[in-house]
Amino acid sequence: MNRKKLQKLTDSLTKNCKHFSKFEVKCLINLFYNLVGEVTERQSVIIGLDRNAFRNILHMTFGMTDDMIMDRVFRGFDKDNDGCISVTEWVYGLSVFLRGTLEEKMKYCFEVFDLNGDSFISKEEMFHMLKNSLLKQPSEEDPDEGIKDLVEITLKKMSQSEFEAQVFKDPNEFNEV
Template structure:
């Protein structure tokens, strides 16, 4: 369900998002299969190509900080450009939103929450509650600007598609740490788990089952027995039992969605 003041993305819009990953490929394949001489590029075409071409500095940053190849980075940047072109029209309140990238450029361009949510649904098959969606967005949003910048885009996809178990463990922890204080507390566990159990009408305390589940998981994850889960606790627990990686809710794509995305970005 969409949040208040956020317009719904139409069915056509969701379809466009799903297809946006391969749109840039279709144009390239059509050109390569054509037997006709290549048309002379006009200034308009050059401007468009230039806008969709990643800068050398950003390319080097992405190569250094991710597990992607140069070709994959270039293709992912083209996808990024197509996605930001689908952002909802900016309202008066949006005009002051800006993000500063690691290459020192301040911009109001980026993937907003609406498009990001639809991307998770359509391309990564992540269907979860709004709270979890918002937390995933916040962890991706390295600039805390409300926009996914190019650097955040590469870093987020690196975790989703090529992340090691250790990298994905840290990502999940930061998603579950709702107030970003370095710990997952019992209250946060309750908030994350409260809708995962089917509540029976005859239950005197509908939340009792959730509270019991919180205690069970806490005993499993709280290695130093201080009543909360630290990052070190979480790392140790997941290393011992990888199935605990998404203990408090799904926040990573499944293998099928990952494989599909990786196949596309290699083309």
């Protein structure tokens, strides 16, 4: 990318990006094109980061290992649902993911857990999200039963406003996640 195009893109993204300085946006744009270049070095058109490349970044950078959560984080970044994360989605997604306000992070986390997009987190959705995330302890009890019990205690069916109310009760607990 030539310097003029980079400057124009940096200016454009900085205007709408609340949590990064102009210099940081420029660095994120350069990082994005370096990452995309590694993935698509033989292609002449740069589309964006596909699911596998993004999952690799989540794993290598943030230590994420849960496939379902990595897929949901990818969906949270891929706002236009085209299967690739564009440079714009990359910068805006990282803005919330790394430096978002408590409200922005709550909204993002709710979207990650709301698997069917109906604006509620059901017991089934919570079960699927927790199933692979919790450490399984060796015991005679069915491990799924323990997860079901935890989900039952946690919620029956939770709307976004109820989710936010729970987070506001103890924001420090939310930041540890």
